[in-house]
Amino acid sequence: MIDILVSAVMQNSLLSAEVQHVLLSAEMQAPTFQIFIWGLGSIAAVVLLCTIVWQYRVGRQLTEELEQLGKQKQKDVELDFVLKAMGLSVWHIDTATGELFFDKDFRHKRDDMMMGMDGDSYSANAALLVEEDSANVTKALGDICSGASEDYHQQYRVRMPHSSGVYWEESYAIVTERDVDGKPLRVVGTTQRIDERKKLESALKEALSKAEESDRLKSAFVANMSHEIRTPLNAIIGFTSVLPEIDGKEERQELINLIQENNQKLLRIIDDVMNISKIEAGKEELQMTTFDINMILDEVVNKYMPRLVSGVTISTQFAAEQQEITSDLSRLLESLDHMISNAVKFTSQGSIVVGYNPVENGRIRLWVRDTGKGIAPEDQERVFERFFKVDEFVPGAGLGLSICRTMAFSLGGSVGVESRLGEGSLFWMEIPV
Numbered sequence: 001m002i003d004i005l006v007s008a009v010m011q012n013s014l015l016s017a018e019v020q021h022v023l024l025s026a027e028m029q030a031p032t033f034q035i036f037i038w039g040l041g042s043i044a045a046v047v048l049l050c051t052i053v054w055q056y057r058v059g060r061q062l063t064e065e066l067e068q069l070g071k072q073k074q075k076d077v078e079l080d081f082v083l084k085a086m087g088l089s090v091w092h093i094d095t096a097t098g099e100l101f102f103d104k105d106f107r108h109k110r111d112d113m114m115m116g117m118d119g120d121s122y123s124a125n126a127a128l129l130v131e132e133d134s135a136n137v138t139k140a141l142g143d144i145c146s147g148a149s150e151d152y153h154q155q156y157r158v159r160m161p162h163s164s165g166v167y168w169e170e171s172y173a174i175v176t177e178r179d180v181d182g183k184p185l186r187v188v189g190t191t192q193r194i195d196e197r198k199k200l201e202s203a204l205k206e207a208l209s210k211a212e213e214s215d216r217l218k219s220a221f222v223a224n225m226s227h228e229i230r231t232p233l234n235a236i237i238g239f240t241s242v243l244p245e246i247d248g249k250e251e252r253q254e255l256i257n258l259i260q261e262n263n264q265k266l267l268r269i270i271d272d273v274m275n276i277s278k279i280e281a282g283k284e285e286l287q288m289t290t291f292d293i294n295m296i297l298d299e300v301v302n303k304y305m306p307r308l309v310s311g312v313t314i315s316t317q318f319a320a321e322q323q324e325i326t327s328d329l330s331r332l333l334e335s336l337d338h339m340i341s342n343a344v345k346f347t348s349q350g351s352i353v354v355g356y357n358p359v360e361n362g363r364i365r366l367w368v369r370d371t372g373k374g375i376a377p378e379d380q381e382r383v384f385e386r387f388f389k390v391d392e393f394v395p396g397a398g399l400g401l402s403i404c405r406t407m408a409f410s411l412g413g414s415v416g417v418e419s420r421l422g423e424g425s426l427f428w429m430e431i432p433v
Contacts, residue, residue, distance in 0.1 A: 087106060087107050087192055087193060088106055088107070088190045088191065088192050089102055089104065089105040089106060089107050089190065089191045089192075090102070090103045090104045090105075090188070090189075090190055091103060091188070091189055091190075091191065092176075092186055092187060092188045092189070093122055093141070093145060093173075093186070093187040093189075094185075094186065095145040095146075095183075095184045095185055095186065095187060096185070097121075098121045098122055098123070098145065099119050099120070099121060099122075100119075100120060100121065100122045100125055101119065107191070107192070107193055122138070122141045122145075123138050123141075126138045126141070128158060128159060129156050129157060129158055129159065130156070130157040130158070130159060130166055133154075133156035133157050134156075136154060136156065137154050137156050137171075140152050140153075140154050141173075141187075144173060144174075144175065144184065144187055145184055145187055146184070147175075147182070147183050147184050150174070150175070151172070151173065151174050151175075152171065152172065152173035152174070152187070152189060153170075153171070153172050153173075154170070154171050155168065155169070155170045155194065156168070156169060156170075156171075157169075167193060167195050168193065168194045168195050168197075168198045169191055169192065169193050169194060170191070170192050170194045171189055171190065171191045171192075172189055172190055173187050173188060173189025173190075174187070174188060174189070175187055176188045229266065229269060229270075231265075232262035232263070232265040232266040232269075233262075233266060235258065235259070235262040236259055236262045236263060236266070239255045239258050239259045239262075240259060242255070243255050243256070243259075269399075273399070286328045286331075286410070286411070287328050287329070287330065288326055288327065288328060289326065289327075289328075289329050290324055290325070290326045291324065291325070291329055292322055292323065292324055293323045293324070293325050293356060293364070293366070294316075294318050294320075294321070294322060294323060296329070296332070296333065296336075297316055297318070297336070297354055297355070297356070297366075298316060300333065300336050300337060300340060300354070301314055301315070301316055301340070301354050304340055304341070304344055307344055308344060308352075309348060311348070311349040311350075312344075312347050312348070312349060312350060312351065312352065313350075313351045313352070314340075314344075314351070314352040314353075314354070315351065315352075315353055315354070316353070316354050316355055317353050317354070317355030318355055318356065319355070319356055319357055319358040320358070323356070323359070323364070325359075325364055325431075325433040326433065327411055327431055327432070327433070328410075328411060331407045331410060331411060332407070332411070332431070334403065334407055335403070335404045335407040335408060335415075335429055336354075336366065336368075336429075338400035338401060338403055338404045339368040339400075339401075339404055339427045339429070340352070340354060340368055341400060342368075342400055342401060342427065343368050343369075343370035343372065343425075343427070346370065346372035346373055346425075347370045347371060347372035347424075348372070348373075349371070350370070350371025350372070350424070351370070351371055352368065352369070352370045352371075353368070353369045353370075354366075354367075354368050354369075355367060355369075359433055362432055362433055363413070363430050363431065363432055363433065364430070364431060364433050365428050365429070365430040366428065366429050366430075366431075367426055367427065367428040367429075368426070368427050368428075369424065369425070369426040370424050370425055370426075371423070371424040372424050372425060373421070373422065373424075374419045374420050374421040374422055374423050374424055374425055375417065375419040375421070375425055376421055380417050380419055383401050383417060384401050384402055384404070384405045384415060384417075385402060386399060386402040401415075401427075404427075404429060408429045408430075408431060411431045411432070412431065412432050413429060413430050413431030413432065414429075414430050415427070415428065415429045415430075416428055416430075
Protein backbone atom coordinates (compact mmCIF):
# COMPACT_ATOMS: atom_id res chain seq x y z
CA MET A 1 0.00 0.00 0.00
CA ILE A 2 2.84 2.42 0.90
CA ASP A 3 4.68 1.53 -2.30
CA ILE A 4 1.62 2.48 -4.35
CA LEU A 5 1.22 5.74 -2.44
CA VAL A 6 4.86 6.64 -2.90
CA SER A 7 4.73 5.84 -6.61
CA ALA A 8 1.61 7.96 -6.98
CA VAL A 9 3.13 10.84 -5.05
CA MET A 10 6.34 10.75 -7.03
CA GLN A 11 4.38 10.93 -10.19
CA ASN A 12 2.52 13.96 -8.89
CA SER A 13 4.80 16.91 -9.50
CA LEU A 14 2.47 19.22 -7.58
CA LEU A 15 3.40 17.66 -4.10
CA SER A 16 5.89 19.51 -2.03
CA ALA A 17 9.32 18.25 -1.22
CA GLU A 18 8.34 17.84 2.51
CA VAL A 19 5.51 15.44 1.72
CA GLN A 20 7.78 13.45 -0.49
CA HIS A 21 10.30 13.25 2.37
CA VAL A 22 7.68 11.94 4.83
CA LEU A 23 6.46 9.30 2.45
CA LEU A 24 9.98 8.13 1.76
CA SER A 25 10.59 7.79 5.53
CA ALA A 26 7.42 5.74 5.99
CA GLU A 27 8.49 3.39 3.25
CA MET A 28 11.81 2.84 4.99
CA GLN A 29 10.18 2.11 8.47
CA ALA A 30 7.49 -0.35 7.19
CA PRO A 31 9.50 -3.62 7.85
CA THR A 32 10.14 -2.68 11.53
CA PHE A 33 6.46 -2.04 12.16
CA GLN A 34 5.54 -5.38 10.63
CA ILE A 35 8.05 -7.15 12.90
CA PHE A 36 6.50 -5.44 15.96
CA ILE A 37 3.01 -6.52 14.92
CA TRP A 38 4.18 -10.09 14.39
CA GLY A 39 5.91 -10.17 17.78
CA LEU A 40 2.91 -8.78 19.58
CA GLY A 41 0.68 -11.40 17.88
CA SER A 42 3.07 -14.20 18.86
CA ILE A 43 3.05 -13.08 22.50
CA ALA A 44 -0.76 -12.92 22.47
CA ALA A 45 -0.90 -16.40 20.96
CA VAL A 46 1.42 -17.79 23.65
CA VAL A 47 -0.61 -16.10 26.43
CA LEU A 48 -3.81 -17.44 24.94
CA LEU A 49 -2.34 -20.94 24.69
CA CYS A 50 -1.14 -20.79 28.30
CA THR A 51 -4.54 -19.55 29.40
CA ILE A 52 -6.23 -22.43 27.60
CA VAL A 53 -3.82 -24.95 29.19
CA TRP A 54 -4.30 -23.40 32.64
CA GLN A 55 -8.08 -23.40 32.27
CA TYR A 56 -7.96 -27.07 31.18
CA ARG A 57 -5.90 -28.07 34.18
CA VAL A 58 -8.11 -26.07 36.55
CA GLY A 59 -11.20 -27.63 35.00
CA ARG A 60 -9.70 -31.10 35.32
CA GLN A 61 -8.78 -30.45 38.96
CA LEU A 62 -12.30 -29.17 39.68
CA THR A 63 -13.76 -32.27 38.03
CA GLU A 64 -11.58 -34.55 40.18
CA GLU A 65 -12.51 -32.61 43.33
CA LEU A 66 -16.19 -32.88 42.43
CA GLU A 67 -15.78 -36.63 41.90
CA GLN A 68 -14.01 -36.95 45.28
CA LEU A 69 -16.73 -34.86 46.88
CA GLY A 70 -19.38 -37.14 45.35
CA LYS A 71 -17.54 -40.23 46.59
CA GLN A 72 -17.21 -38.74 50.06
CA LYS A 73 -20.88 -37.85 50.07
CA GLN A 74 -21.71 -41.43 49.06
CA LYS A 75 -19.49 -42.74 51.87
CA ASP A 76 -21.26 -40.43 54.33
CA VAL A 77 -24.62 -41.73 53.15
CA GLU A 78 -23.42 -45.32 53.48
CA LEU A 79 -21.99 -44.60 56.94
CA ASP A 80 -25.26 -43.04 58.07
CA PHE A 81 -27.11 -46.05 56.71
CA VAL A 82 -24.88 -48.44 58.68
CA LEU A 83 -25.18 -46.36 61.85
CA LYS A 84 -28.95 -46.19 61.47
CA ALA A 85 -29.27 -49.91 60.74
CA MET A 86 -27.23 -50.72 63.87
CA GLY A 87 -28.93 -48.09 66.01
CA LEU A 88 -25.62 -46.42 66.93
CA SER A 89 -24.82 -42.99 68.22
CA VAL A 90 -21.41 -41.39 67.54
CA TRP A 91 -19.93 -38.99 70.07
CA HIS A 92 -16.64 -37.37 70.99
CA ILE A 93 -15.04 -35.99 74.11
CA ASP A 94 -12.85 -32.91 74.27
CA THR A 95 -10.29 -34.14 76.79
CA ALA A 96 -9.23 -30.59 77.73
CA THR A 97 -12.72 -29.71 79.03
CA GLY A 98 -14.19 -33.18 79.55
CA GLU A 99 -17.25 -32.15 77.51
CA LEU A 100 -19.11 -34.81 75.53
CA PHE A 101 -20.82 -34.04 72.21
CA PHE A 102 -23.11 -36.28 70.12
CA ASP A 103 -22.10 -36.03 66.45
CA LYS A 104 -24.77 -38.41 65.19
CA ASP A 105 -27.44 -40.31 67.09
CA PHE A 106 -29.31 -43.08 65.32
CA ARG A 107 -30.42 -44.91 68.45
CA HIS A 108 -34.07 -45.87 68.19
CA LYS A 109 -35.83 -43.20 70.19
CA ARG A 110 -38.23 -44.50 72.83
CA ASP A 111 -40.13 -42.92 75.68
CA ASP A 112 -38.13 -45.00 78.14
CA MET A 113 -34.73 -43.69 76.93
CA MET A 114 -32.63 -41.27 78.95
CA MET A 115 -30.88 -38.91 76.52
CA GLY A 116 -27.63 -37.16 77.43
CA MET A 117 -27.11 -33.47 76.66
CA ASP A 118 -24.52 -32.04 74.25
CA GLY A 119 -21.81 -30.11 76.06
CA ASP A 120 -22.31 -31.84 79.41
CA SER A 121 -19.28 -33.44 81.00
CA TYR A 122 -18.93 -37.18 80.54
CA SER A 123 -19.29 -37.59 84.31
CA ALA A 124 -22.66 -35.80 84.16
CA ASN A 125 -23.81 -38.18 81.41
CA ALA A 126 -22.55 -41.14 83.45
CA ALA A 127 -24.68 -39.96 86.37
CA LEU A 128 -27.75 -41.07 84.36
CA LEU A 129 -26.69 -44.70 84.82
CA VAL A 130 -27.30 -47.17 87.63
CA GLU A 131 -25.05 -46.13 90.50
CA GLU A 132 -22.78 -49.17 90.36
CA ASP A 133 -22.32 -48.91 86.58
CA SER A 134 -21.92 -45.12 86.72
CA ALA A 135 -18.76 -45.45 88.82
CA ASN A 136 -17.25 -47.99 86.41
CA VAL A 137 -18.06 -45.91 83.31
CA THR A 138 -16.74 -42.67 84.83
CA LYS A 139 -13.47 -44.36 85.76
CA ALA A 140 -13.06 -46.00 82.33
CA LEU A 141 -13.70 -42.70 80.49
CA GLY A 142 -11.32 -40.89 82.81
CA ASP A 143 -8.62 -43.47 82.06
CA ILE A 144 -8.88 -43.11 78.27
CA CYS A 145 -9.07 -39.30 78.41
CA SER A 146 -5.96 -39.15 80.58
CA GLY A 147 -4.05 -41.64 78.45
CA ALA A 148 -4.02 -44.35 81.12
CA SER A 149 -5.75 -46.73 78.69
CA GLU A 150 -5.74 -47.05 74.91
CA ASP A 151 -9.39 -47.90 74.40
CA TYR A 152 -12.73 -48.02 76.19
CA HIS A 153 -15.47 -50.67 76.30
CA GLN A 154 -18.32 -50.81 78.79
CA GLN A 155 -21.75 -52.40 79.14
CA TYR A 156 -24.01 -50.62 81.59
CA ARG A 157 -27.59 -50.11 82.75
CA VAL A 158 -29.34 -46.77 82.18
CA ARG A 159 -32.14 -45.63 84.45
CA MET A 160 -35.45 -45.15 82.63
CA PRO A 161 -37.05 -41.73 83.08
CA HIS A 162 -40.14 -41.55 85.29
CA SER A 163 -39.84 -45.20 86.35
CA SER A 164 -37.67 -47.60 88.32
CA GLY A 165 -36.81 -49.66 85.23
CA VAL A 166 -33.45 -49.88 83.48
CA TYR A 167 -32.20 -50.73 79.99
CA TRP A 168 -28.80 -51.84 78.71
CA GLU A 169 -26.32 -49.97 76.52
CA GLU A 170 -22.83 -50.76 75.23
CA SER A 171 -20.11 -48.24 74.31
CA TYR A 172 -16.73 -48.35 72.58
CA ALA A 173 -14.20 -45.51 72.24
CA ILE A 174 -10.63 -44.83 71.04
CA VAL A 175 -8.26 -41.86 71.00
CA THR A 176 -8.29 -40.18 67.56
CA GLU A 177 -6.10 -37.12 68.19
CA ARG A 178 -3.04 -36.50 70.39
CA ASP A 179 -0.75 -33.56 71.13
CA VAL A 180 3.00 -33.49 70.48
CA ASP A 181 3.60 -35.22 73.82
CA GLY A 182 1.22 -38.05 72.93
CA LYS A 183 -1.51 -37.00 75.35
CA PRO A 184 -5.12 -37.51 74.13
CA LEU A 185 -6.88 -34.44 72.74
CA ARG A 186 -9.99 -36.07 71.30
CA VAL A 187 -11.77 -39.33 72.09
CA VAL A 188 -14.37 -40.71 69.66
CA GLY A 189 -16.85 -43.40 70.61
CA THR A 190 -20.10 -45.15 69.75
CA THR A 191 -23.06 -46.25 71.88
CA GLN A 192 -25.72 -48.86 71.15
CA ARG A 193 -28.77 -50.10 73.06
CA ILE A 194 -28.43 -53.85 73.65
CA ASP A 195 -31.65 -54.95 75.41
CA GLU A 196 -32.37 -57.67 72.85
CA ARG A 197 -28.83 -59.03 73.03
CA LYS A 198 -29.07 -59.19 76.83
CA LYS A 199 -32.33 -61.10 76.52
CA LEU A 200 -30.64 -63.54 74.13
CA GLU A 201 -27.69 -63.89 76.49
CA SER A 202 -30.09 -64.56 79.35
CA ALA A 203 -31.95 -67.13 77.25
CA LEU A 204 -28.66 -68.80 76.31
CA LYS A 205 -27.56 -68.92 79.95
CA GLU A 206 -30.93 -70.39 80.88
CA ALA A 207 -30.63 -72.96 78.09
CA LEU A 208 -27.11 -73.81 79.25
CA SER A 209 -28.34 -74.13 82.81
CA LYS A 210 -31.14 -76.41 81.67
CA ALA A 211 -28.71 -78.49 79.66
CA GLU A 212 -26.43 -78.82 82.67
CA GLU A 213 -29.42 -79.63 84.86
CA SER A 214 -30.57 -82.19 82.31
CA ASP A 215 -27.12 -83.76 82.37
CA ARG A 216 -27.18 -83.78 86.16
CA LEU A 217 -30.65 -85.34 86.16
CA LYS A 218 -29.51 -87.95 83.67
CA SER A 219 -26.62 -88.89 85.93
CA ALA A 220 -28.91 -88.92 88.96
CA PHE A 221 -31.45 -90.99 87.04
CA VAL A 222 -28.87 -93.61 86.12
CA ALA A 223 -27.53 -93.73 89.67
CA ASN A 224 -30.96 -93.88 91.29
CA MET A 225 -32.50 -96.28 88.83
CA SER A 226 -29.57 -98.66 88.97
CA HIS A 227 -30.01 -98.84 92.74
CA GLU A 228 -33.80 -98.76 92.92
CA ILE A 229 -34.28 -101.35 90.17
CA ARG A 230 -31.48 -103.58 91.43
CA THR A 231 -32.91 -103.77 94.97
CA PRO A 232 -36.28 -105.40 94.15
CA LEU A 233 -34.75 -107.30 91.25
CA ASN A 234 -32.15 -108.86 93.52
CA ALA A 235 -34.88 -109.84 95.96
CA ILE A 236 -36.98 -111.40 93.19
CA ILE A 237 -34.02 -113.36 91.81
CA GLY A 238 -32.80 -114.41 95.25
CA PHE A 239 -36.17 -115.55 96.61
CA THR A 240 -37.04 -117.25 93.34
CA SER A 241 -33.79 -119.24 93.39
CA VAL A 242 -34.37 -120.61 96.90
CA LEU A 243 -38.11 -121.19 96.48
CA PRO A 244 -37.72 -124.76 95.02
CA GLU A 245 -35.68 -125.76 98.08
CA ILE A 246 -38.38 -124.73 100.58
CA ASP A 247 -40.76 -127.51 101.58
CA GLY A 248 -42.84 -125.79 104.24
CA LYS A 249 -46.11 -124.38 102.92
CA GLU A 250 -46.02 -121.31 105.14
CA GLU A 251 -42.40 -120.51 104.31
CA ARG A 252 -43.09 -120.94 100.59
CA GLN A 253 -46.09 -118.62 100.85
CA GLU A 254 -44.03 -116.03 102.70
CA LEU A 255 -41.39 -116.10 99.98
CA ILE A 256 -44.05 -115.85 97.29
CA ASN A 257 -45.53 -112.82 99.06
CA LEU A 258 -42.08 -111.18 99.21
CA ILE A 259 -41.54 -111.90 95.50
CA GLN A 260 -44.92 -110.36 94.64
CA GLU A 261 -44.19 -107.35 96.84
CA ASN A 262 -40.90 -106.74 95.09
CA ASN A 263 -42.61 -107.29 91.72
CA GLN A 264 -44.97 -104.47 92.62
CA LYS A 265 -42.08 -102.21 93.68
CA LEU A 266 -40.28 -102.84 90.41
CA LEU A 267 -43.44 -102.28 88.41
CA ARG A 268 -44.12 -99.05 90.32
CA ILE A 269 -40.67 -97.69 89.52
CA ILE A 270 -41.02 -98.48 85.82
CA ASP A 271 -44.55 -97.03 85.75
CA ASP A 272 -43.34 -93.80 87.38
CA VAL A 273 -40.59 -93.34 84.81
CA MET A 274 -42.93 -94.09 81.92
CA ASN A 275 -45.68 -91.81 83.20
CA ILE A 276 -43.49 -88.77 83.74
CA SER A 277 -41.81 -89.28 80.35
CA LYS A 278 -45.14 -89.54 78.50
CA ILE A 279 -46.59 -86.47 80.15
CA GLU A 280 -43.54 -84.28 79.54
CA ALA A 281 -43.35 -85.49 75.94
CA GLY A 282 -47.02 -84.52 75.50
CA LYS A 283 -47.93 -87.96 74.20
CA GLU A 284 -50.86 -88.45 76.59
CA GLU A 285 -53.98 -86.36 76.18
CA LEU A 286 -56.26 -85.49 79.06
CA GLN A 287 -59.23 -87.81 79.51
CA MET A 288 -61.74 -85.60 81.30
CA THR A 289 -64.55 -87.29 83.27
CA THR A 290 -66.92 -86.22 86.02
CA PHE A 291 -66.80 -88.12 89.33
CA ASP A 292 -67.46 -87.81 93.07
CA ILE A 293 -64.17 -86.94 94.76
CA ASN A 294 -65.43 -88.36 98.09
CA MET A 295 -65.71 -91.86 96.62
CA ILE A 296 -62.27 -91.61 95.00
CA LEU A 297 -60.57 -90.55 98.22
CA ASP A 298 -62.29 -93.32 100.17
CA GLU A 299 -61.04 -95.92 97.68
CA VAL A 300 -57.44 -94.64 97.81
CA VAL A 301 -57.43 -94.50 101.63
CA ASN A 302 -58.82 -98.05 101.92
CA LYS A 303 -56.03 -99.30 99.67
CA TYR A 304 -53.38 -97.98 102.06
CA MET A 305 -54.92 -99.16 105.33
CA PRO A 306 -53.17 -102.57 105.24
CA ARG A 307 -49.80 -100.89 104.64
CA LEU A 308 -49.80 -98.77 107.79
CA VAL A 309 -47.34 -99.58 110.55
CA SER A 310 -48.61 -100.19 114.05
CA GLY A 311 -49.57 -96.97 115.85
CA VAL A 312 -50.57 -95.05 112.71
CA THR A 313 -54.16 -94.38 111.61
CA ILE A 314 -55.51 -93.01 108.33
CA SER A 315 -58.84 -91.22 107.83
CA THR A 316 -60.66 -88.78 105.55
CA GLN A 317 -62.01 -85.27 106.07
CA PHE A 318 -64.43 -83.97 103.45
CA ALA A 319 -65.74 -80.43 103.07
CA ALA A 320 -69.09 -81.70 101.67
CA GLU A 321 -71.15 -84.88 101.71
CA GLN A 322 -70.82 -85.06 97.93
CA GLN A 323 -68.53 -83.14 95.63
CA GLU A 324 -68.42 -83.77 91.90
CA ILE A 325 -65.49 -82.48 89.86
CA THR A 326 -64.42 -82.86 86.24
CA SER A 327 -60.81 -83.84 85.68
CA ASP A 328 -58.51 -86.57 84.39
CA LEU A 329 -59.21 -89.35 86.90
CA SER A 330 -56.08 -91.41 86.17
CA ARG A 331 -53.74 -88.46 86.68
CA LEU A 332 -55.55 -87.38 89.81
CA LEU A 333 -55.35 -90.91 91.26
CA GLU A 334 -51.66 -91.06 90.40
CA SER A 335 -50.99 -87.80 92.26
CA LEU A 336 -53.04 -88.79 95.31
CA ASP A 337 -51.36 -92.17 95.37
CA HIS A 338 -47.90 -90.60 95.53
CA MET A 339 -48.86 -88.05 98.21
CA ILE A 340 -50.44 -90.70 100.46
CA SER A 341 -47.57 -93.13 99.81
CA ASN A 342 -45.12 -90.42 100.86
CA ALA A 343 -47.08 -89.79 104.07
CA VAL A 344 -47.20 -93.52 104.90
CA LYS A 345 -43.46 -93.86 104.25
CA PHE A 346 -42.43 -91.05 106.65
CA THR A 347 -45.05 -91.45 109.40
CA SER A 348 -44.05 -93.92 112.12
CA GLN A 349 -46.68 -92.86 114.64
CA GLY A 350 -49.74 -90.65 114.85
CA SER A 351 -52.18 -90.16 111.99
CA ILE A 352 -52.65 -89.47 108.32
CA VAL A 353 -55.68 -87.48 107.16
CA VAL A 354 -56.79 -87.13 103.54
CA GLY A 355 -59.31 -84.47 102.54
CA TYR A 356 -60.14 -81.35 100.57
CA ASN A 357 -61.26 -77.77 101.11
CA PRO A 358 -64.49 -76.21 99.78
CA VAL A 359 -64.38 -75.19 96.11
CA GLU A 360 -63.33 -71.56 95.62
CA ASN A 361 -63.14 -69.68 92.32
CA GLY A 362 -63.64 -72.88 90.34
CA ARG A 363 -60.72 -74.67 92.01
CA ILE A 364 -60.47 -77.36 94.66
CA ARG A 365 -57.54 -78.06 97.00
CA LEU A 366 -56.89 -81.70 97.90
CA TRP A 367 -54.49 -82.39 100.73
CA VAL A 368 -52.76 -85.09 102.76
CA ARG A 369 -51.76 -84.25 106.34
CA ASP A 370 -49.46 -86.44 108.43
CA THR A 371 -47.68 -86.41 111.79
CA GLY A 372 -44.38 -87.62 110.37
CA LYS A 373 -40.87 -86.26 110.82
CA GLY A 374 -41.53 -83.09 108.84
CA ILE A 375 -39.33 -81.26 106.30
CA ALA A 376 -36.74 -78.54 106.87
CA PRO A 377 -37.65 -75.13 105.33
CA GLU A 378 -34.71 -75.21 102.92
CA ASP A 379 -35.87 -78.55 101.51
CA GLN A 380 -39.56 -77.78 101.11
CA GLU A 381 -39.23 -76.54 97.51
CA ARG A 382 -36.71 -79.17 96.53
CA VAL A 383 -38.91 -82.11 97.52
CA PHE A 384 -40.75 -81.67 94.21
CA GLU A 385 -37.52 -82.00 92.19
CA ARG A 386 -36.69 -85.26 90.49
CA PHE A 387 -34.58 -87.70 92.46
CA PHE A 388 -34.40 -85.41 95.50
CA LYS A 389 -34.67 -87.39 98.73
CA VAL A 390 -34.94 -85.83 102.18
CA ASP A 391 -33.68 -89.06 103.74
CA GLU A 392 -31.32 -91.13 101.59
CA PHE A 393 -31.87 -94.16 103.84
CA VAL A 394 -35.59 -94.37 103.03
CA PRO A 395 -36.30 -96.57 99.98
CA GLY A 396 -37.60 -94.82 96.88
CA ALA A 397 -36.46 -93.35 93.57
CA GLY A 398 -37.26 -89.74 94.50
CA LEU A 399 -39.80 -89.44 91.68
CA GLY A 400 -43.12 -89.55 93.49
CA LEU A 401 -43.58 -85.89 94.42
CA SER A 402 -42.01 -84.80 91.12
CA ILE A 403 -44.72 -86.81 89.36
CA CYS A 404 -47.35 -85.12 91.55
CA ARG A 405 -46.16 -81.72 90.38
CA THR A 406 -46.03 -82.81 86.73
CA MET A 407 -49.54 -84.26 86.95
CA ALA A 408 -50.91 -81.15 88.67
CA PHE A 409 -49.36 -78.83 86.06
CA SER A 410 -50.82 -80.97 83.26
CA LEU A 411 -54.26 -80.50 84.86
CA GLY A 412 -53.79 -76.74 85.07
CA GLY A 413 -53.10 -76.82 88.79
CA SER A 414 -50.29 -76.50 91.29
CA VAL A 415 -48.78 -78.27 94.30
CA GLY A 416 -47.19 -77.21 97.56
CA VAL A 417 -46.19 -78.24 101.06
CA GLU A 418 -46.47 -76.83 104.57
CA SER A 419 -44.24 -78.52 107.11
CA ARG A 420 -42.41 -78.18 110.42
CA LEU A 421 -39.65 -80.46 111.56
CA GLY A 422 -40.80 -82.94 114.19
CA GLU A 423 -44.49 -82.05 113.76
CA GLY A 424 -45.47 -83.32 110.33
CA SER A 425 -46.35 -82.11 106.85
CA LEU A 426 -49.33 -81.11 104.75
CA PHE A 427 -49.00 -81.71 101.01
CA TRP A 428 -51.65 -80.14 98.79
CA MET A 429 -52.67 -80.12 95.15
CA GLU A 430 -55.00 -77.48 93.72
CA ILE A 431 -56.75 -78.13 90.40
CA PRO A 432 -59.67 -76.70 88.42
CA VAL A 433 -63.03 -78.41 88.89
